[in-house]
Amino acid sequence: MTVERSAPPTISEVAAEAGVGRATAARTLGGYGYVSPELRSRVLAAAERLGYRANALARSMSTGVSHTLGVIVADIGNPFFAGVVRGISDASRARGFDTIVLSTHESLDEEIAAMHVLIDKQVDGIVVASAALGPKTSAHIAEAWSRGIPVVLVDRAVPGLELDAVVIDNREAAREAVTALIAAGHRRVGFVWGPPIAGRPDRRRDLVDAAARNLWTDGERLRGYLDALDDAGLPFDADLVMVGEKTEERAIAEVERMLGLDDRVTALFCTETDAVTGALRAIRATGFRVPADVSLIGFDDSSWAAVMEPPLTMIEQPMLALGTRAAEVLLALIDGAPRSQPDGAFRHTLDTRLVERSSVAPPSA
Amino acid sequence: MTVERSAPPTISEVAAEAGVGRATAARTLGGYGYVSPELRSRVLAAAERLGYRANALARSMSTGVSHTLGVIVADIGNPFFAGVVRGISDASRARGFDTIVLSTHESLDEEIAAMHVLIDKQVDGIVVASAALGPKTSAHIAEAWSRGIPVVLVDRAVPGLELDAVVIDNREAAREAVTALIAAGHRRVGFVWGPPIAGRPDRRRDLVDAAARNLWTDGERLRGYLDALDDAGLPFDADLVMVGEKTEERAIAEVERMLGLDDRVTALFCTETDAVTGALRAIRATGFRVPADVSLIGFDDSSWAAVMEPPLTMIEQPMLALGTRAAEVLLALIDGAPRSQPDGAFRHTLDTRLVERSSVAPPSA
DNA sequence: GCGAATGGCGAGACCGGGCTCTCGAGCCCG
DNA sequence: CGGGCTCGAGAGCCCGGTCTCGCCATTCGC
Known part of the structure; x- marks a missing residue:
């Protein structure tokens, strides 16, 4: 297979191809502002011809929104966390958000590094199953908040940290x-x-x-x-x-x-x-x-x-539900929802179920 | 917790704080070019004071490199794929790459959409366990290649698609x-x-x-x-x-x-x-x-x-190995390694093992 | 002692989009 | 027939980095 690699077309090239101004092409392709039906279809045709795809990074740069959620768990290979991540992923995808998943191998240092990676990548929000033990070891979480990035805890609450936490009892x-x-x-x-x-x-x-x-x-x-x-x-x-x-x-x-x-x-x-x-x-x-x-x-x-x-x-x-709920709470926060009330209302507690089968019996004698 | 949110400091602000030019601050913080020890320490101090963190998106914009790998699997909640993803994640993280994981729920349409998301997000490479059945259903994979994004298949090869594939026999x-x-x-x-x-x-x-x-x-x-x-x-x-x-x-x-x-x-x-x-x-x-x-x-x-x-x-x-190997092959491709030779050498076949325990015995009679 | 080489630093272009603002054309109306 | 509006489109700045290039100052060489 001989693949030809050419630099991906930019919006300027599409505009030139369509014979319109850059702004008009941007409005058409970006779906904002007004463009006459005539020019709109010419731009669309040109984009189609060139195989244009918007550069999400460039878009994020100017909008300040990345439509990406960060997820930090101890081990994505663990079926439990995989289930939680699946829940987060499905729920956020349905809202147009993608997820970057980082595994910390249960190390607080890796968790801090992961948090920085997500901050640097300008994610819009973070879900973390933190290994932090209390306020003193969770400075990195507070840091994300102070930079304006909403954070929701999942599976593991952090005592003393008043953040929304989606957990089981x-x-x-x-x-x-x-x-x-x-x-x-x-x-x-x-x-x-x-x-x-x-x-x-x-x-x-x-x-x-x-x-x-x-x-x-x-x-x-x-x-x-x-x-x-x-x-x-x-x-x-x-x-x-x-x-x-x-x-x-x-x-x-x-x-x-x-x-x-x-x-x-x-x-x-x-x-x-x-x-x-x-x-x-x-x-x-x-x-x-x-x-x-x-x-x-x-x-x-x-x-x-x-x-x-x-x-x-x-x-x-409820692995999946833990994830979907965490994503929902986070997305609401991103949408500017006020944070939950103090006094314990930060906890979103999901039900567990004792599935009774046959491994319990009275002691032998 | 009253968090104060202030706009994250930019490199210009750090430069101003340090009393140097923007380029000098950029060279110091970006770790490239020459900066005298004197100014370097002043910039570093200013960055520290302001809590500066580089905007990875902006950096990717100008360098054209995102240090991010895309991963597409049918279901991240499935322990098998979770293991593979863990392998990819660990191997790429060690090389400074982060991963965006997308689940397709075994749908080809979702796989195509996922591929577009990754292309738009300018990932440097993609690992995919594709549901594509042959050349006709894998146009989206060829598309990524044609845009200059290396793709490596994992777990599932696609007959007729001559791409590196890390699989088992x-x-x-x-x-x-x-x-x-x-x-x-x-x-x-x-x-x-x-x-x-x-x-x-x-x-x-x-x-x-x-x-x-x-x-x-x-x-x-x-x-x-x-x-x-x-x-x-x-x-x-x-x-x-x-x-x-x-x-x-x-x-x-x-x-x-x-x-x-x-x-x-x-x-x-x-x-x-x-x-x-x-x-x-x-x-x-x-x-x-x-x-x-x-x-x-x-x-x-x-x-x-x-x-x-x-x-x-x-x-x-070998779930983890499937993932780490796929990441290695992909990273090598990103580094500009020539693609594997034709004639079947595109396949990287990992060994499976029949773990014999006690569920096999001669038929009763 | 003066031109040239070298070194250190910063101005400004650029990446690819978003978006504001201005300008021009066309229309309605008095 | 001209003034005021509306509507459409494009010029240009912005996001926050990277990186080229050129300027200035110092030092070297002859």
Whole structure:
């Protein structure tokens, strides 16, 4: 295939071709101002002949609007974030906005760099699932705002940052799941996995403090777990929670440990997909069975969970809706909508659903 | 939070603040040309004070380079494409390029529109997993090329379009999987699922022809299935292949049908994740068991497949590598590398791996 | 000691559009 | 028949950078 590359035609060339002034061609092609039917059709014909396409960059330069949204997530390869991005993408595309997606690999430095890339590229708004932990680590988000770029948080709120945040109630979802486990009769419920903090605090208070200084979702899910324990009057046992680096390997080791305890765990609450698969491997390796020997509930439902043996009871997150809602809120902000009222109204909380299948049963004895 | 929004400072303002000419400030901030240490530090200080950030759009305007890559896939929410995009994103980010991702929902019209968006936004290159079926339906791809924008295909090649394509050998991977099933003793192997063509051709030749006029990956996988049958001297039976709309619901119905045949299917080859879960549901619904009653091999390995009961034998695709490689090839093209030689060298074929686990066993009797 | 080479800096053109403003032509009306 | 309007179209500035070119000052060479 021999392709001929010629410099793309500009509006001046179209004007020359049509024998009209540049402004007239611009008005016709830009769809603004008045142009007589006669000249309009001549311009259109010339543009067609030349294969003219407007340079969106040049247009953005003079209008100051790029019709582009920036999206920052930890990992676009993660099915959860991919779903959220899909939601954002579909909703914004429907409104004529395109999206630039940046992955931060869960690093705050990369997130800051990503924010700068988006600011420099003059995006009209930003949706971010931030790894920021509080006001002190979220200066980059405030910076975007101060430059006039609306920002909406998705999936992860940032405590102390009064920005619109589209999230689920992680704490409540976790509490509901753990409560279901307790309701089935379990008193030794393991938590897999928590915030990536170093060491494992023995005291509950230390744990909560450490969690508060960590990823928002992790902390919330841990608190939901604790809430359920409190509701049922069950004691907190540091041996039943896994914190630290979140890898499937560690999950396997930790769950095997919990399963090997004298007063072993009889139910597991897993906060992420990989925590679920890790737990499953550990359960299998130790010869136990779900749900006869150990019950399990995990976060992030997927079509796989339904075909497992047994089908897994999971917490379903509205991934797409999280994205579309975030995009809608952001687009409204771009349109100049006043920001949500203070006092917690910044939170747009979407419902989760506990999809009950067959991985929960009463403890064996 | 009361944010003060002020117009972002421009290079002229920085120059004024520093008391130097605009060009000097531009040279300093743009990192080109010579500036004396004295003035340089004054400019830097002024920029710092004003919080200056270069407008990437304006820069792209004059340089003609946007440092942005466009990516077009069917569905960014699909874990497979999400993985590919992650690969592209990481590889290009490392080279200073950002990515704009567009989902086409498997529609050629949306793909064409997406291509135009990217052309208009002046991206430096495009990676596309195209739904185009041949030269006639890929004019939009040729158009991008003719405008000087390099395009690299990923995952899906387009027959007759001599562009660099980073793919896996779908036909060979399918042949290998089906051959493994046949080697285990199966003679009635079902194919789930094929190209979304209407009706089910009874004659093998018609099927192949229809497939050739359809999605490249689907056709290749179907041919690999047929190859394996031929290799083993097994007859083709239209009753054992599922074509048409690819939904999990239909897969369930079709597999139940294949399982209900007098001479029923004893092994299943599934070409996608949802085809696997659909097949599994059908198998379970009919009371059969894997692998005792029916063996199964599917495409797209995931961490779930390994924790299934039994663990599933799957074909692993190098999602990330597909993406990184595509980005590398594209970036090389952007750097002005000559295009690959004709005669098939346009194909960059990455290896797949048949991950053998426990879902394949000899037929029951 | 004076012309020339060199070095440092800034004026201004340019990228490709948006948009304002002015100017000219045509029309209506008194 | 001329004044006032309206309507249509094009000249020209702007967006915020890049980059060429030329000016001025210093220094070098003979």
